[in-house]
Amino acid sequence: xxxxxxxxxxxxxxxxxxxxxxxxxxxxxxxxxxxxxxxxxxxxxxxxxxxxxxxxxxxxxxxxxxxxxxxxxxxxxxxxxxxxxxxxxxxxxxxxxxxxxxxxxxxxxxxxxxxxxxxxxxxxxxxxxxxxxxxxxxxxxxxxxxxxxxxxxxxxxxxxxxxxxxxxxxxxxxxxxxxxxxxxxxxxxxxxxxxxxxxxxxxxxxxxxxxxxxxxxxxxxxxxxxxxxxxxxxxxxxxxxxxxxxxxxxxxxxxxxxxxxxxxxxxxxxxxxxxxxxxxxxxxxxxxxxxxxxxxxxxxxxxx
Amino acid sequence: xxxxxxxxxxxxxxxxxxxxxxxxxxxxxxxxxxxxxxxxxxxxxxxxxxxxxxxxxxxxxxxxxxxxxxxxxxxxxxxxxxxxxxxxxxxxxxxxxxxxxxxxxxxxxxxxxxxxxxxxxxxxxxxxxxxxxxxxxxxxxxxxxxxxxxxxxxxxxxxxxxxxxxxxxxxxxxxxxxxxxxxxxxxxxxxxxxxxxxxxxxxxxxxxxxxxxxxxxxxxxxxxxxxxxxxxxxxxxxxxxxxxxxxxxxxxxxxxxxxxxxxxxxxxxxxxxxxxxx
Numbered sequence: 001x002x003x004x005x006x007x008x009x010x011x012x013x014x015x016x017x018x019x020x021x022x023x024x025x026x027x028x029x030x031x032x033x034x035x036x037x038x039x040x041x042x043x044x045x046x047x048x049x050x051x052x053x054x055x056x057x058x059x060x061x062x063x064x065x066x067x068x069x070x071x072x073x074x075x076x077x078x079x080x081x082x083x084x085x086x087x088x089x090x091x092x093x094x095x096x097x098x099x100x101x102x103x104x105x106x107x108x109x110x111x112x113x114x115x116x117x118x119x120x121x122x123x124x125x126x127x128x129x130x131x132x133x134x135x136x137x138x139x140x141x142x143x144x145x146x147x148x149x150x151x152x153x154x155x156x157x158x159x160x161x162x163x164x165x166x167x168x169x170x171x172x173x174x175x176x177x178x179x180x181x182x183x184x185x186x187x188x189x190x191x192x193x194x195x196x197x198x199x200x201x202x203x204x205x206x207x208x209x210x211x212x213x214x215x216x217x218x219x220x221x222x223x224x225x226x227x228x229x230x231x232x233x234x235x236x237x238x239x240x241x242x243x244x245x246x247x248x249x250x251x252x253x254x255x256x257x258x259x260x261x262x263x264x265x266x267x268x269x270x271x272x273x274x275x276x277x278x279x280x281x282x283x284x285x286x287x288x289x290x291x292x293x294x295x296x297x298x299x300x301x302x303x304x
Numbered sequence: 305x306x307x308x309x310x311x312x313x314x315x316x317x318x319x320x321x322x323x324x325x326x327x328x329x330x331x332x333x334x335x336x337x338x339x340x341x342x343x344x345x346x347x348x349x350x351x352x353x354x355x356x357x358x359x360x361x362x363x364x365x366x367x368x369x370x371x372x373x374x375x376x377x378x379x380x381x382x383x384x385x386x387x388x389x390x391x392x393x394x395x396x397x398x399x400x401x402x403x404x405x406x407x408x409x410x411x412x413x414x415x416x417x418x419x420x421x422x423x424x425x426x427x428x429x430x431x432x433x434x435x436x437x438x439x440x441x442x443x444x445x446x447x448x449x450x451x452x453x454x455x456x457x458x459x460x461x462x463x464x465x466x467x468x469x470x471x472x473x474x475x476x477x478x479x480x481x482x483x484x485x486x487x488x489x490x491x492x493x494x495x496x497x498x499x500x501x502x503x504x505x506x507x508x509x510x511x512x513x514x515x516x517x518x519x520x521x522x523x524x525x526x527x528x529x530x531x532x533x534x535x536x537x538x539x540x541x542x543x544x545x546x547x548x549x550x551x552x553x554x555x556x557x558x559x560x561x562x563x564x565x566x567x568x569x570x571x572x573x574x575x576x577x578x579x580x581x582x
Contacts, residue, residue, distance in 0.1 A: 051392040053581040077394035084392075085582070088385030093318060104314055105390055107307035150393060 002029040004154050004186045005050060009059035012045050012210075019045040021210040022059065027188055027203070032180050034201030035190035036294050042210040043190040044085060047158045050188070051082045063154070078106065081152035083160060087143020095126040095134075095142050102149040114149070121145040122171055137168035144175065155179065157189040161196060169193070173200055198290040208298040225293050228259040231283045238278035242269070259286070308395055308403035316407055321376040325369050325411075329418035332362065337427030355424075355431040356549065359441075362419040363448060363543045364484055367455060369415060371476035374408045374459035379469025387581060397577050401464055405569060408463075409456040416452055420445075436549065443554055444546055450558035450565075451542050457565040458539070461572030465579070487540025494531055496521045536560055 005027040012020040020042045027033045035043045048054045050061060052073075061068050066076045089098045099114040118124060121141040131139060140160060147155055160176070161169045173196065179185045191197045197204075204221060206213040233239045236255050243250045246269070249261040270280050316322055336358045344353045381387045381404070390400050434441055459476050466472035502517040523531050535541030536553050537560045545551035 048580075048582070051388070052394075053388055053391055055580075074394035074396060077392060080392060082388070082392045084385070084388055086385055088387075088389045090315065090380065090384050090386060092320060092380075093315075097318070101311050101314055101386075102389060104311040105307055105395070106393055146389065 001026075003027060003062075003065075004029050005061065005063055005188065007046075007050075007059065007061040010046070010049065010056050010061060011058040012042075012049060012054065013057040018210050020049070020056070023207075023210065023212045025061075025205055025212055025215065027186065029186055030180070030184060031202045032176065032187045032189065032200050033203045033205060034197040035188065035205050035207060036194060036197065036290070037190070037207030038298075039192075040209075041207040043207055044158055045210075046207070047082070047084055047156055047188070047190065051080070051084055051156060052077060053084065078150055079152050080154045080156060081147030081150060082156040082158075083140075083143040083147050084156070084158045087139050087146065089131050089139065089142055089146060091132040092130055094128050094130055095123055095138075095145075098131060098142065098146060099149055102146050106150045108150070117145045117148055118142075120148070121175060136163050137165065137171070140164060140168070140172060141175075144172075148179075153185055155185050155187045155189075157187065159191055160189055161191060161193060169196060176200060194290045194294060204290075206294055206297050213297050221290060221293055225289060226261055228261045228286050229264060229283060230257065230259055230286045232257050232281045233273065234279040234281070235277070238276045239273060242272045242276055242278070246272070256281075305395075305399040305403055308390060308399055309406060311390075312403050312407040313410075316377070316411055319377060319380075321373055322411055325373050325415050326418050328369065329362070329366070329415045330422050332365065333419035333422035334426045336361065336423055337430050340427075341430045353431060355427045355434050356436050358427075359420075359423065359434065360444060360448060360546050360549070362416070362423075363451070363546055366412070366415055366419070366452070367484060367539070367543060368477065368480045370408075370412045370452075370455050371459050371480040372473060373411060373415075374456065374463045375469060375473035375476045377408060377411070378404050378460065378463035379467075379472050382467040383469045391581065398573055401460075401569075401573050401576050404464060405457060405460045405572075408460050409453050412452050412456040413449065416449065440549070444549060444551070447542065447551070447554060447557040447561070448546050450561040451539060451546070454561035454564040454568075455539055457568045457572075461568045461575075464572050465575045467582070483538065483540035484543065485540070487535065487538060487542070487544040490531055490535040490538070490541045491544035493521065493523055494528070494535055496523070498522045537564075539564070 003026050005025070007023055007025040010020050010023040010025075011018060023042070023046065025046075035046065037043050045054070049056050050063070052068075063073060063076045064079065066073050090101065093101065095118060096114060099117060100111055103111055103114060118126065121144050123138060123141050123145065126134070126138070131142065134142065144157070144160065147157075157176075161172050164172060176187055176189070177200065180187055189197075189200070202218050203215070204218065205215050231239065233256060236252055236258055239258055240250070240252065243260060246264065248264055250258050251261075252258045266283065273280055337355070340353045340358055387400070391397070458479070462476050462479070463472045466475060496519050498519060499516045500519050502515045503512050504515055505511075506513050532553070535545065536551075536556055539561070542551070542557050542561065545557070551557055
């Protein structure tokens, strides 16, 4: 698996407080990697370190295989674009002038593609209006356009949908999916909105108190979170025999409870169980979400 | 670094704070000789104005103006988050620092020129050319311009090390007033006369007699040398000496300013390299 970014034993200490502790992470090329964690879990600190804004207290990371202490990392960073916390844009300049400025910072020979970038993020006609008069959604979009100026192939976004209205969230989601699928841009993003993240991410990193609790692919999370019917019966052995006979996938939880991973025909199942001498005392649908998966990983303690 | 400089100058050209400072400087430069001329018309005797009088009077004002400008210009990079854009696309911290230093220095020098050119353009027809010989004028101008670079360097250091634009502006303003007050204090102590005329009453002759008495605050010996050195080394002391065309160690002033530039730039680079940015 080719990795865009890899961190080993990364720690960051502010005074006596650890923002990151011995964190290990692998971002595969072409993925949309979602960082999940509560406030203060270390998501933004991790992003700041990866962007070169802060140095780790201990540990190391590589970008495209180049260690962060290698002088060549400066060249590698040109392949990155990022929006850390708020979009980094000059309030007194227009959208196009902001892009021109970023093009100059990058030393791009031509500004020809800049209007196309505005179009890509849905800011076709911002005119000469300064960014100060933009809505939050427009600023977020412009921030992403700024990050895309150097045609990066690794995009780092910290809370890109923070404060956006539902329509804005959908637009940003579609933009990110398009960038990932059509432009093969690897995306590392953090978000509090787990349902939204679940619609985007191909990989997850679950952070808690500065530690990486688990790294997992979206497929694995989906498998763990798949819908099931939870049943409580008088005899789970009879239930198992009946479910085997019906060809349904299931797991036994206890001597009286089981989960059925399918949509059983309820009347048929209850009749079959009654005929076999097994009483059904409860039956309900369970739909585990990314949020409940995360909560089951890190627990509820200290979360508010 | 060329890319950063191009970007910073692109922003300077569009900076409202820069143009506000320039308009202030050009306006003051044009207004100062007119004001002196009108004053001379109203009070012809005993005043006799000449062009030299207000020529370098702009330095105390620009000391404050530079503090505001550098804090606002560099502080915007922090507050708008664009300092991050430069770092995360692979620019080194020393490049970002030096690019800001060069941009702010050029802006400050332009503000000086913004005062001097209109002053000469408006003042020469009113008062005639400068009375001081060209060599002395150029020496004072040179010292002033090197001092400008030193001030830009001091304020750039502050603005680069204090990410909060408001705090940075307040600290720079307080420092600029501190420099001016300190310089004024040092210069006034150095200019106390060695003696003063004391009037004493002679009861025998029943007349008032004039007597030369030593001035109690007059500085002598090592103390005077230390005060003179401080006055030469500190930007505030240099400003006071240049404004009144009275710098006994004029050739040394640019050397001290250059040393201050090197020290503050070195300290600023060291601090900025170690700084965690948000």
